[in-house]
Amino acid sequence: xxxxxxxxxxxxxxxxxxxxxxxxxxxxxxxxxxxxxxxxxxxxxxxxxxxxxxxxxxxxxxxxxxxxxxxxxxxxxxxxxxxxxxxxxxxxxxxxxxxxxxxxxxxxxxxxxxxxxxxxxxxxxxxxxxxxxxxxxxxxxxxxxxxxxxxxxxxxxxxxxxxxxxxxxxxxxxxxxxxxxxxxxxxxxxxxxxxxxxxxxxxxxxxxxxxxxxxxxxxxxxxxxxxxxxxxxxxxxxxxxxxxxxxxxxxxxxxxxxxxxxxxxxxxxxxxxxxxxxxxxxxxxxxxxxxxxxxxxxxxxxxxxxxxxxxxxxxxxxxxxxxxxxxxxxxxxxxxxxxxxxxxxxxxxxxxxxxxxxxxxxxxxxxxxxxxxxx
Numbered sequence: 001x002x003x004x005x006x007x008x009x010x011x012x013x014x015x016x017x018x019x020x021x022x023x024x025x026x027x028x029x030x031x032x033x034x035x036x037x038x039x040x041x042x043x044x045x046x047x048x049x050x051x052x053x054x055x056x057x058x059x060x061x062x063x064x065x066x067x068x069x070x071x072x073x074x075x076x077x078x079x080x081x082x083x084x085x086x087x088x089x090x091x092x093x094x095x096x097x098x099x100x101x102x103x104x105x106x107x108x109x110x111x112x113x114x115x116x117x118x119x120x121x122x123x124x125x126x127x128x129x130x131x132x133x134x135x136x137x138x139x140x141x142x143x144x145x146x147x148x149x150x151x152x153x154x155x156x157x158x159x160x161x162x163x164x165x166x167x168x169x170x171x172x173x174x175x176x177x178x179x180x181x182x183x184x185x186x187x188x189x190x191x192x193x194x195x196x197x198x199x200x201x202x203x204x205x206x207x208x209x210x211x212x213x214x215x216x217x218x219x220x221x222x223x224x225x226x227x228x229x230x231x232x233x234x235x236x237x238x239x240x241x242x243x244x245x246x247x248x249x250x251x252x253x254x255x256x257x258x259x260x261x262x263x264x265x266x267x268x269x270x271x272x273x274x275x276x277x278x279x280x281x282x283x284x285x286x287x288x289x290x291x292x293x294x295x296x297x298x299x300x301x302x303x304x305x306x307x308x309x310x311x312x313x314x315x316x317x318x319x320x321x322x323x324x325x326x327x328x329x330x331x332x333x334x335x336x337x338x339x340x341x342x343x344x345x346x347x348x349x350x351x352x353x354x355x356x357x358x359x360x361x362x363x364x365x366x367x368x369x370x371x372x373x374x375x
Contacts, residue, residue, distance in 0.1 A: 003333035004029045006076045008062045009083030011036070011043035012173070014107055017322035018080055019043070021357065023051045028333055030055040031074060031211040033062050037336045059100060061094035071100035078332060079137075080325045085138040086113040093341070094120055098127045103338065105135040105325055105345055110180075114139065114222035120342035129310060130338035132328070132345035137290055138221045140236070140324040141354055143346040145292055145308050146231065149368065153296045153304060158235035159227050161292040164206070164214040166243040166317045168287070182251065183259030186220040200255035202240035203248060204239065209367070211287045212309050215248030216241040218257075226344055243288065288317025298372070305371040316363040324349060327357035 005022055009015040010032030023030045030053070034040040037059045044057040058070050062083065071079065079102055083094045086108035098105035098120065108114050114134035122363055124131045131318065150156075164239060181199035197218045207213050208269060217237035227233050241248045256262075289311045298304035312320055327349045332338070338348055358364050 002027055002029045004031065004075055005075045005328070005329050006031045006033055006058070006071065006074070006079045008033050008079060008081045010034060010057075011039045012082055014318060014322045015080075015082035015086075016043065017318055018082060018107075018325055019047055019055070021323065021326040022329060023053050023055055025330060025333070028329065031058060031076065032056070033058045033060065033067070033070075035059065035061055049081070055366075062096065065096075065168040067093070068096040068100045071097065071102050074103050076100075078102070078329055079104045081108075082322075082325075083173075084108065085176045086110040087176075087178065089113060091117065091120060094131050094133075095123075098123050098129055099130065101127055101129055103132075103332070105130075105132040107136045107321060107325060107327055108322070109131055109136050109138050109221055111220050111222045111224060114344050115225045117342045117344065121176045121193065124342040125340045129338050130340055131342035132338060133343070134222050135325045135328055135345040135348075136321040137324070139223045139226050140345045140349065141310070141320065141351075142223055142290070142292060143230065144349060144351050144354060145310070145366075145368075146227075146294065147347065148351045149306060150231070151296075152298060152306070153294070154299050154301060154369070156231045156233050156294055156296040159223075159226060159231065159233045159238045159292065160239075161174045161223070161238035161290070162206075162216055162236070162241075163290045163320075164208060164211060164216065164241050164243065164288060166288045166315050168313075178363045179251070179254065181220045183255035183257075185216055186224075188218075188238075189228055189234060189236040197237075198255065198259065201259075202239075202356055206239075206291075208289055208291065209309060210313075211285075211289055214241055214243075215245045216319070217248060217251060222344055226346060230346065243285070249287065286313060286315040288312040288315075288320065290320060302372060306368065307371075308366065308368045310364065310366045313363045314361065319358050319360065319364065323357045324354060327353045330357055 010019050038332050040057045079097050087110045117133040174356040185196040185201050200217045221238045292308045294306040
């Protein structure tokens with residue numbers, strides 16, 4: 001039995017990775033959508049020639065009314081929305097999926113977008129479809145890693161996690177998205193109290209196995225809302241940084257300029273930093289990682305700490321946010337049906353399912369270490 005998957009933005013940076021994996025999976029029929037007919041056809045031809053499969057394209061606006069009609073006509077089972085940036089984007093794609101009775105997930109890591117999707121919950125339940133937002137590194141993979149080891153803790157007090165990318169630049173839309181909160185307040189938790197930090201500020205150095213010392217700064221993610229209720233953590237923070245320390249400094253300076261009013265529009269500077277970063281790619285080491293530090297009490301009531309790190313080599317970092325959706329599609333093809341409703345995508349896939357979807361042990365590895373020392 002075939003399982004028909006439509007990837008919105010299938011010729012984009014993350015969409016291309018999702019399509020590369022899905023087109024090779026037996027039983028999955030891949031369809032791409034996009035608004036540029038030349039880019040769309042080029043990607044379809046490329047996938048068909050390299051895989052030996054036959055995928056199709058639909059050229060149009062996934063936010064428009066025609067998309068609902070197309071989904072029904074092509075008998076789509078799952079839509080994977082990769083067309084960011086999601087900051088400020090409407091839920092039109094998800095709403096079209098609800099109207100067509102089609103399950104949906106997206107790769108958003110925008111806090112307001114992911115956690116606001118519950119506004120569609122009643123409509124999704126009535127239509128009998130699942131609308132899953134944030135099927136990406138955060139919160140899907142980050143929560144899956146914590147869930148895998150949650151049984152070791154009787155109480156979780158703090159979760160501090162983050163991502164350090166390689167020097168290879170993502171798409172421009174991704175840069176625009178992550179700079180949208182540069183210099184703006186981000187709500188985090190500290191000892192049970194909400195406190196604000198500024199986006200891309202508070203530069204810190206972190207020594208990361210296999211990566212050396214990386215520069216990290218404050219970033220906003222959906223986990224800040226989800227983890228407080230899901231795990232009861234009293235302290236929550238998230239940081240991220242570019243593969244080269246120069247990139248971290250550049251983001252910090254732009255955040256300062258935006259905060260003080262010296263720069264008004266982050267979008268203009270996103271393009272400039274993207275071009276600059278592309279030139280500096282050659283100096284990177286091709287290594288990325290996501291880390292998670294947890295402190296709490298073990299099942300015997302004694303202090304317990306956990307540090308997990310998912311490491312990607314050879315510029316395979318973009319696989320990390322892309323393959324949660326691949327894992328979900330593979331699981332649904334095997335018969336898994338997410339509960340109807342609209343919600344952040346947590347608890348839907350396991351770490352093992354995620355790693356199986358990537359299936360690249362030479363370039364992606366997960367390490368988890370525990371310590372019984374003082375917190």
